[in-house]
Amino acid sequence: MKLLSGCLLLFMMSCQSFPDTSASSDLMQPASVAFTGEKSLAKAAEEFEPPRVDPPTTAIPSASVILSKKQVPILCYHQIRDWKPTDSKTSKTYIVPPAAFAAQMRMLADSGYHTISPDQLYAYLVSGAKLPVKPILLTFDDTDLDQYTVGYPEMKKYGFKGMFFIMTVSLGRPHYMSREQVRMLSDEGNAIGSHTWDHHNVKKYEGNDWITQLDKPTKTLEQITGKNIRYFAYPFGLWNTAAFPELKKRGFVAAFQLNEKPDKADPLYCIRRIIVPGTWTGAALNQWIQRDF
Numbered sequence: 001m002k003l004l005s006g007c008l009l010l011f012m013m014s015c016q017s018f019p020d021t022s023a024s025s026d027l028m029q030p031a032s033v034a035f036t037g038e039k040s041l042a043k044a045a046e047e048f049e050p051p052r053v054d055p056p057t058t059a060i061p062s063a064s065v066i067l068s069k070k071q072v073p074i075l076c077y078h079q080i081r082d083w084k085p086t087d088s089k090t091s092k093t094y095i096v097p098p099a100a101f102a103a104q105m106r107m108l109a110d111s112g113y114h115t116i117s118p119d120q121l122y123a124y125l126v127s128g129a130k131l132p133v134k135p136i137l138l139t140f141d142d143t144d145l146d147q148y149t150v151g152y153p154e155m156k157k158y159g160f161k162g163m164f165f166i167m168t169v170s171l172g173r174p175h176y177m178s179r180e181q182v183r184m185l186s187d188e189g190n191a192i193g194s195h196t197w198d199h200h201n202v203k204k205y206e207g208n209d210w211i212t213q214l215d216k217p218t219k220t221l222e223q224i225t226g227k228n229i230r231y232f233a234y235p236f237g238l239w240n241t242a243a244f245p246e247l248k249k250r251g252f253v254a255a256f257q258l259n260e261k262p263d264k265a266d267p268l269y270c271i272r273r274i275i276v277p278g279t280w281t282g283a284a285l286n287q288w289i290q291r292d293f
Contacts, residue, residue, distance in 0.1 A: 076140075
């Protein structure tokens with residue numbers, strides 16, 4: 001409940017920047033504790049060869065160069081399930097019903113979007129690597145089981161891949177993914193990133209908090225996936241510049257926030273995403289992407 005309340009607070013703080021889609025739905029933001037043209041799009045995704053980049057050794061251009069690049073739409077999802085009578089109006093904005101998620105994925109596919117990996121995004125930002133036509137990055141926070149059982153099967157219909165930010169305290173608990181499921185996502189080409197141990201606000205870290213919330217979870221995820229963990233998502237989307245050196249010295253090459261403006265001096269460590277409300281139709285999502293990116 002504590003984690004849910006913090007996420008709802010973040011939503012209410014940032015929803016004033018959302019576009020007006022009142023004609024179709026109430027417009028809010030979520031977070032949580034805790035797949036037409038299918039063959040052709042899947043084939044196109046397979047044919048596009050992502051750049052092979054070693055992020056830690058790639059030369060970093062100036063912040064102004066990074067900020068001058070056209071933003072790639074980055075979507076953020078949390079729970080993917082039907083609403084319950086006990087869900088509040090605000091909760092219904094960050095809990096995306098499976099039918100709504102399916103409509104959103106169908107819209108992306110029908111509109112010609114191609115999902116990319118965080119390594120592709122990083123290569124684009126730091127070295128100008130080419131991206132497929134209409135690139136988009138799908139991200140998922142908090143390890144919710146529905147992302148694996150509902151979301152990913154829908155994505156697979158279109159050859160889509162995603163970035164899953166894992167909160168390690170939840171692994172194997174009811175309603176959350178197991179280690180084996182996280183490993184499967186990684187083995188099938190999805191990216192795995194760190195989302196701390198138990199979702200504490202980064203702005204409040206001191207002393208051994210960095211070991212508990214970054215070092216140990218990173219080691220756990222690297223043991224599960226057999227891969228380096230290089231990307232981080234801030235709990236609640238809340239960040240400060242004091243976190244940047246801590247992330248850098250631990251090998252993170254980029255970090256993701258939510259809907260705030262990026263830091264003008266170090267934009268790689270506060271890359272902007274938008275949370276997709278459960279109230280949005282595919283058309284509403286398309287409107288947002290066209291307006292904001």
